[in-house]
Amino acid sequence: GQSLEQPSEVTAVEGAIVQINCTYQTSGFYGLSWYQQHDGGAPTFLSYNALDGLEETGRFSSFLSRSDSYGYLLLQELQMKDSASYFCAVRDLDSNYQLIWGAGTKLIIKP
Amino acid sequence: GAGVSQTPSNKVTEKGKYVELRCDPISGHTALYWYRQSLGQGPEFLIYFQGTGAADDSGLPNDRFFAVRPEGSVSTLKIQRTERGDSAVYLCASSPMGGIENQPQHFGDGTRLSIL
Numbered sequence: 001g002q003s004l005e006q007p008s009e010v011t012a013v014e015g016a017i018v019q020i021n022c023t024y025q026t027s028g029f030y031g032l033s034w035y036q037q038h039d040g041g042a043p044t045f046l047s048y049n050a051l052d053g054l055e056e057t058g059r060f061s062s063f064l065s066r067s068d069s070y071g072y073l074l075l076q077e078l079q080m081k082d083s084a085s086y087f088c089a090v091r092d093l094d095s096n097y098q099l100i101w102g103a104g105t106k107l108i109i110k111p
Numbered sequence: 112g113a114g115v116s117q118t119p120s121n122k123v124t125e126k127g128k129y130v131e132l133r134c135d136p137i138s139g140h141t142a143l144y145w146y147r148q149s150l151g152q153g154p155e156f157l158i159y160f161q162g163t164g165a166a167d168d169s170g171l172p173n174d175r176f177f178a179v180r181p182e183g184s185v186s187t188l189k190i191q192r193t194e195r196g197d198s199a200v201y202l203c204a205s206s207p208m209g210g211i212e213n214q215p216q217h218f219g220d221g222t223r224l225s226i227l
Binding site for chain 2: 030031033040041042043044045048050087089091095096098099100101102103104
């Protein structure tokens with residue numbers, strides 16, 4: 001079966017940089033996605049990596065190493081509005097290519 | 112509307128009752144997904160529609176759960192003989208297409224279901 005591991009909580013200071021790690025175990029890996037969810041809100045798509053390397057979108061970047069079954073989300077110039085939960089999710093053969101989600105990382109930003 | 116709309120936003124009912132949750136996806140999106148999210152957990156896949164047909168219902172926990180999408184747009188998730196363990200936020204998402212091509216999924220705000 002599939003499993004994803006990410007830290008349950010990360011704390012950072014406004015203006016700083018934070019990295020949220022995700023390790024996974026799957027069969028027939030087909031991409032790693034990141035979503036943001038504010039309390040009581042809808043998950044919103046942030047990024048997707050199918051190949052090794054870094055994808056940059058504004059203040060957010062996402063990295064994937066398929067050989068290490070590992071990825072991370074990097075958030076730069078943190079703002080208070082970035083306080084939210086961040087989920088990594090994988091698609092693989094065993095899940096019929098449906099998204100399998102981690103338990104999420106709650107990011108707490110302090111002024 | 113511009114986004115995915117889910118109604119009701121909250122539903123409280125007694126154990127054993129029947130409930131229907133509605134999802135109105137983004138216009139033109141052929142793929143529609145239902146998820147269930149418990150507190151402190153990530154969304155859990157329930158069912159995926161491509162057009163009118165359920166392309167993958169492997170996530171439905173048992174036969175009390177059923178979903179339809181008769182005209183390929185609005186979908187209804189139906190839960191019979193509700194149990195307290197069904198309490199969760201039910202999320203709906205849509206994307207332009209489904210299948211193995213990765214496309215961002217656009218989520219609604221969910222229906223918070225509470226079974227007393």
